[in-house]
Amino acid sequence: MDLKGLTKTYGTGTTAVAALGPIDLTVAPGEFLVLVGASGCGKSTLLRLVGGLDSPTAGTVSIAGDAAVPGRNVGVVFQQPRLLPWRTVGGNVELALRYAGVPRAERRDRAADLLDRVGLPDVARRRVWEISGGQQQRVAIARALAAPTPVLLMDEPFAALDALTRERLQDDVRQVGAESGRTTVFVTHSPDEAAVLGTRIVVLSRHPGRIAADLASPLSRDADGAELRETADYVGFRAEIAAAVRAAAA
Numbered sequence: 001m002d003l004k005g006l007t008k009t010y011g012t013g014t015t016a017v018a019a020l021g022p023i024d025l026t027v028a029p030g031e032f033l034v035l036v037g038a039s040g041c042g043k044s045t046l047l048r049l050v051g052g053l054d055s056p057t058a059g060t061v062s063i064a065g066d067a068a069v070p071g072r073n074v075g076v077v078f079q080q081p082r083l084l085p086w087r088t089v090g091g092n093v094e095l096a097l098r099y100a101g102v103p104r105a106e107r108r109d110r111a112a113d114l115l116d117r118v119g120l121p122d123v124a125r126r127r128v129w130e131i132s133g134g135q136q137q138r139v140a141i142a143r144a145l146a147a148p149t150p151v152l153l154m155d156e157p158f159a160a161l162d163a164l165t166r167e168r169l170q171d172d173v174r175q176v177g178a179e180s181g182r183t184t185v186f187v188t189h190s191p192d193e194a195a196v197l198g199t200r201i202v203v204l205s206r207h208p209g210r211i212a213a214d215l216a217s218p219l220s221r222d223a224d225g226a227e228l229r230e231t232a233d234y235v236g237f238r239a240e241i242a243a244a245v246r247a248a249a250a
């Protein structure tokens with residue numbers, strides 16, 4: 001994935017807000033990039049541009065030479081699950097499989113497998129409102145996994161969840177990222193979350209958002225999340241990220 005001179009200004013004239021850029025960034029296939037920075041530094045703006053959900057004022061996004069098209073070469077998980085309430089839980093995942101071109105006869109089993117892998121083996125027939133917010137966010141992740149796009153974008157997907165659920169989902173996403181080989185861009189303002197998930201951390205400065213630091217993770221991708229959080233290397237990396245975020249916001 002290549003970002004070249006990516007820039008976003010909201011509005012025009014005296015009310016124009018230079019929100020982002022220019023950003024130049026190359027993300028290698030399979031990399032788990034975490035974008036971190038203070039509130040308002042342009043993280044969501046960058047993610048929307050990368051996902052083809054908004055157009056840049058200047059610059060380009062290229063995914064293996066193509067423009068980003070949501071659902072085709074990029075999948076997106078938002079802060080809120082955004083499930084379809086008139087469908088069952090399984091039906092939400094099956095719809096994504098339909099868009100991904102999976103034949104009807106295979107969709108139910110595939111949806112059950114995907115729900116299983118995010119730790120929800122028994123909820124396929126339930127209605128969306130019958131499961132908790134944390135479970136709904138797991139379904140949103142299962143739905144994103146249903147479409148095998150080469151790039152997966154996640155915008156603070158765990159921000160609204162309690163600490164325990166958040167850690168559990170971080171561990172799931174970490175494992176899925178390592179196994180699937182998909183390129184992931186994950187937005188957070190939390191150095192803890194960045195250190196657990198990222199193979200690479202990009203810190204943005206503010207007004208406009210620019211790359212202030214670009215850190216390669218020294219942590220093993222094989223360790224599980226709970227083990228990792230106990231290590232001195234994790235604690236050290238988290239502190240390094242937090243210091244870079246503070247410096248970028250100063």
Ligand SMILES: Nc1ncnc2c1ncn2[C@@H]1O[C@H](COP(=O)(O)OP(=O)(O)OP(=O)(O)O)[C@@H](O)[C@H]1O
Nearest residue numbers: 010011017019038039040041042043044045046189
């Ligand atoms: N639609 C918009 N119109 C005008 N200004 C906007 C718009 N969206 C974002 N901005 C401004 O652009 C800047 C970057 O916003 P953005 O939401 O990308 O930041 P962020 O880092 O994701 O923030 P947070 O961590 O609080 O979600 C901010 O100054 C914001 O006020």
